[in-house]
Amino acid sequence: MRDVAPWREPVPAPGTMGEPRARGRFGEYGGRYAPESLVEACREVDEAFREARADPGFRGALAELLALHAGRPTPLTPARRLSQELGVRLYLKREDLTHTGSHKINNVLGQALLAARMGRRRLIAETGAGQHGVATATAAALLGLEATVFMGERDIERQALNVFRMRMLGAEVVPVTTGSRTLKDATSEAMRHWVGVTGESHYCVGSVIGPDPYPWMVREFQRVIGDEARGQCAAELRTGVPDHVVACVGGGSNAAGTFAGFADTTARFVGVEAEGGAGAARGRLGVLHGCRSLFLQDDDGQIVEGRSIAAGLDYPGVGPEHAHLRDLGRARYVTVTDEEAVGAAVRLARTEGIVPALESAHALAWVIRAVGGGDLPAGSTVLMTLSGRGDKDVSTLKELL
Ligand SMILES: *Cc1c(COP(=O)(O)O)cnc(C)c1O
DSSP states (O other): OOOOSOOOOOOOOTTSSSOOBGGGEETTEEOOOOOHHHHHHHHHHHHHHHHHHTOHHHHHHHHHHHHHTSOOSOOEEEOHHHHHHHTSEEEEEEGGGSTTSBTHHHHHHHHHHHHHHTTOOEEEEEESSSHHHHHHHHHHHHHTOEEEEEEEHHHHHHTHHHHHHHHHTTOEEEEEOSTTSSHHHHHHHHHHHHHTTTTTEEEOOOSSOSSTTHHHHHHHHHHHHHHHHHHHHHHHOSSSSOSEEEEEOSSSHHHHHHHHTTTTSOOEEEEEEEGGGOHHHHOEEEEETTEEEEEOBOTTSOBOOOOOSSGGGOOSEEOHHHHHHHHHTSEEEEEEOHHHHHHHHHHHHHHHSOOBOHHHHHHHHHHHHHHHHTSSOTTOEEEEEEOBBSGGGHHHHHHHO
């Protein structure tokens, strides 16, 4: 429960959340640490992405998919009863209302469309709880692509429903039996598999991690959250900009997409990590899955497995741009416990009629704690991204409540 990162005055930040510097650098983080054949594949993805984002045809096609298939724009909901109880003005950006139930669909539709444009016929993905796998299988079906999803054997046992969903959507789910048989190993396995098939398959990374260009490409595909929210705040708030912008952080994609919409404002950014997956708050410099960033490590520099009640938050590291934003003091990273998150989920359900994903509940738990502790002065306006809906977590909650 320590708030580790320094808390400086926010910098209205030219130079942050734009394009990374050469070779995908965010300060000392990022880069492209991969075998030669993947370096070439990443170069191709980078080139295709730069072309695509400059092409009105691509942007129009993606906007149409996001509107007609994913249900964008999502609402900005004032949390009226909870705001009154807390003494702040809390607004929720409702990614839980997207098709498939979380923000992951924004990124996946972008990458699937890019893969089709590059002439790839198959998507490769890794998944932990199965949310990114389901989103990938969904986008593949929609665009007539194949999908191969790598998933740790332990996660396959724990997430039977999502495994069935992926198969129902026509995806192949490949069990990963190496290491701890969870997300970290599934990611390694997916990258290994990609080496042999880069010409026909696109590796669809699920968060702002991995080798360049993935961290900033995924952030750009998630920017739609922040851009929409910015416009909605302009209409809702007297100042047009909230005092605080808050989101949960696993790898950091929903937070990065949200922050990006407010990068040029004085809004204070808060990224909320799980106590057991606090890459930004407690990680150390290292290289994993193709990029240099902050990772949980033991004294020998071995990566430590993350652990959280929210499967989407137990990645043992954080995206390189978050590490950089932390160093700049532009964003602050805090942690909350499983118990705090569960409490926040129940409170949101009972005050606003919304059952959030346990990941999203972490962000709310910080808001609730910060109000009590004086970090959020009375009357502050807070924009919080509600990254997903809680249906996937009801069996976990049922055992606790
Ligand atoms: C995957 C997931 C997250 C964590 O991923 P980020 O890349 O940090 O956004 C958060 N919330 C939900 C609902 C998720 O499915």
